[in-house]
Amino acid sequence: MTTQITYSLLRAAQAEAYADAADAMKTVVDGFEQSAVDLNHQIYQRLEDSWSGPAATAALSTIGTAVGDYQATLDYLGRFVGLLRSAYEGIADAQAYLNAAAGIAARNDWQIDDFGQTYPTLTPAPHNQAIVQQLYEEMNNSPDYAEMQDLIRRALSTAQAVNDQVASAMDDTEQYGQGKNWQTDAASSQASASAMEAKLEKSLIPTGADSSETAAWWSAFGKNGAAAQVQLIKDQPAAIGALNGLPATVRDKANRILLTGDINHDTQLQSTLTAQQKQVEAEINQLYASGKAVNPLAPNVPSLQLKALTDQLNSIETRLASVNGQLPALQMLQQNINMSGQPYSFEGRQVTMPPMYLLGFDTNDAGHAIVACGDPDTAKNVCVYVPGLNTSSNNTHFQYDIQHTQNMTLAADKDSGANDTATIIWLGYNAPQFDVASANFSPDVVSTDDATAAVANLTSFINSLRVTNPHINNYTLLGHSYGSLVVGETAKASHLPVDNIVLVGSPGTSANSADQLNIDPSHVWAGTASDDPVARLQWFGPAPTSAGFGANQFTVNATGGGFPMGQHGEYFDVTGNNANNDYGDSSLTNIGYIISGHTDKVQLVHSAGPIWQPPQSIPSPSTQVPSTPSHQTPSPQP
DSSP states (O other): OOOOOOHHHHHHOOHHHHHHHHHHHHHHHHHHHHHHHIIIIIIIHHHHHHOOSHHHHHHHHHHHHHHHHHHHHHHHHHHHHHHHHHHHHHHHHHHHHHHHHHHHHHHTTEEEOTTSOEEEOOSSOOSOHHHHHHHHHHHHHOHHHHHHHHHHHHHHHHHHHHHHHHHHHHTOHHHHTTGGGHHHHHHTHHHHHHHHHHHHHHHHSOTTOOHHHHHHHHHHHHTTOHHHHHHHHHHOHHHHHTOTTSOHHHHHHHHHHHHHHHHHHHHHHHHHHHHHHHHHHHHHHHHHHTTOSEETTEEEEEOHHHHHHHHHHHHHHHHHHHHHHHHHHHHHHHHHHTOTTOEEEETTEEEEOOOEEEEEEEOSTTOEEEEEESOTTTOSEEEEEEOOTTOOTTSTTHHHHHHHHHHHHHHHHHHHTSSOEEEEEEEOSOOOOEETTTTEEOGGGGOSHHHHHHHHHHHHHHHHHHHHOTTOSEEEEEEETHHHHHHHHHHHHSOOSOSEEEEESOSOOSOSSGGGGSSOGGGEEEEOOTTOHHHHHOTTSSOTTSGGGOOEEEOOOOOOOBTTTBTTTOTTSOHHHHOOGGGOSOHHHHHHHHHHTOGGGOOEEEOOOOOOOOOOOOOOOOOOOOOOOOOOOOOOOO
C-alpha cells in the first residue's frame, strides 16, 4: 500500500536530498566499478597469464565467482542510483508545477490550503454573502484558475507516480535485492564495498597450496606491482603470515601487524575490565553500606543484588586474569623480535643480535609462534627447533625458548666464523601443558596425539624452507622434550629434506631405532643430561641415547636446574652455565657444531653403531628321554 501524496507533502518534500543521495551512491558505485575493472584486468588476467597449477586453478575459479558477485553488487547499487535520480527529477518537476500554480494564485490574490483547495482572499471578511459568492464565481470562471488547477493536478499526479514507482521497485526483490531495506543498503554501501574487497583479496590467497606454488603465486602477484603485495599484507595479515613458501620478510611484516593488533586489543580490554572491576567493587561496597547486602529475613544469606554483583565481579576478574597473563607474554614476544642488531651478551662477550623474524603467530589455544634468529632465506646453515612440554607463546616463559634459539644461532656462527646461521623455533602445534608447581599433569603429556597432529604442519614448514632458500648447505631438525616425539613422528612419516636430526632430553621418539627416522643413523644425534626426569621416563619408546638405538650420543654436561624438572631445560644455556670439563663439551657447543656442519668436532659418548637386534630364538631342548641299555643284576650263582 502506497502513501497518498497531498499538496502539503509535496510542498515540504526536499528533492535535493534525493539528488545528494544519488550523487553519494554514484561515487561509491564508480569506485566499486573501478575496483572491479582493476581486479579483472590488473589482477585476474595477469595472474591467469603468469600463474599455473592446482592452486592457481582453484584460486582463479574462486576469483571468477567473486567477480560475478562483485558485478551483481555493482548492478544492485547502480539500479539505486537510477531510482534516486528518477525520484529527484520527478519530484523536482512536480514541485515546479506547484510553484507555477502558487505564482498564479499570488497574482490573483488567491490562497491554496494544505489539501490543494483554492480560496479567494477575504480580508477583511465581507458580511454580505452575495459578495462572497461573487468572488468565488469570478475565481472559478477565471482562465488563470483553470490553469492553476491543472498545474496542481499535474504536480500531485507526477509526485504520486514517483512514489508508486519507488514503492513498487522496493517490492521487486529480483531487481533491488533487499526490498524495503534499500535506505539501509544505501547508507552501508561503502561498508559493503570494503567487505567485498576483503572477500576478493582473500580469494586470491592460495591457502593449502604447497610451498612451490605459493612462491610462484607471490612472484606472479608481484608482477602487478609491489603496491599490490603491500596492500595484501596490510589487509590480510593472518592469511599471509601463515603461508609457507613466502619470503621471511613478508611473513614477518604480516605477523607483526597481528601481534601489534593483539597487544593493542588486550591493552584496551585490560583498561576496560579494570574500570569495570572498580565500578562493581564500588557498587558492592555501597550495597554493604546501605545494609542491602543481606536478605532482611535471613541475615546470613546474601541478597539477590549482592549475588548478582558478585557473579558479575567474578566474571570480570576471570577475564581480567586471562588478559593480565597473556598481555605481558605478547609484549615480551614483541621485545624479543625487536632485538635485531642489538648488543647481546653471549659466553662472556658482547655480540650483535642477528635479525629476528616472526614467521608465524596466533593466540589460539595456548598460543603459537614461529620465530627465526637469522635470515632463513639467505643462511647457509638452518636449524628448525621444535620445543616440548609446557611451551606456550601466551606465557612469559616463551622468552627463554627464544633465547635458546638465539644461543644456538650464535653458537653455530661462532663455530663457522661467519653470520650464516638461522635457527627457528617452531611452535606450530599444541604442546602439552601442565602446572609444574602443582605437578598437575595433563593426559596429553603421555599421549602421542599432539605430536601426530603436528606432522603435516611441520612437514610443510620444513619443505618450505628449501623452497625459499635452495642454497642451504646444512639443514638440521632438532626436537627437545616432547618436541623430539614430534620430530620422530614427522621423520617417520616421510623423507624430510634435512641433513641432521638432533634429539635432546627425549622421552622417546616413537621410533625403535635411528634408521626408522628415514635418515642415515650416522646423522642422528642425541643428548641427555644425567638429571633429566623427562628423558628417564621413556614414555614413547627407547631412549635415543641408548647404544642399541643406533644414533650418535654427544656430551651435554648440563648443570643447574632443580626439582622437579632437574636439568631438563638446561641444554641450550651458554657454555659458562652448563659446561663441566670433566665430561667434555657442553650441549650448546656440540649443537652449534652440528648446526654449522662441523660434526667432526662433536664430542661423543659413543658414535652411531649397529642397531640393536633381538637375539635369535634358541630351540628349546627336547623333552624326549633318550633310550639307555638296561642293566640287569645277574642272578646269584648257586
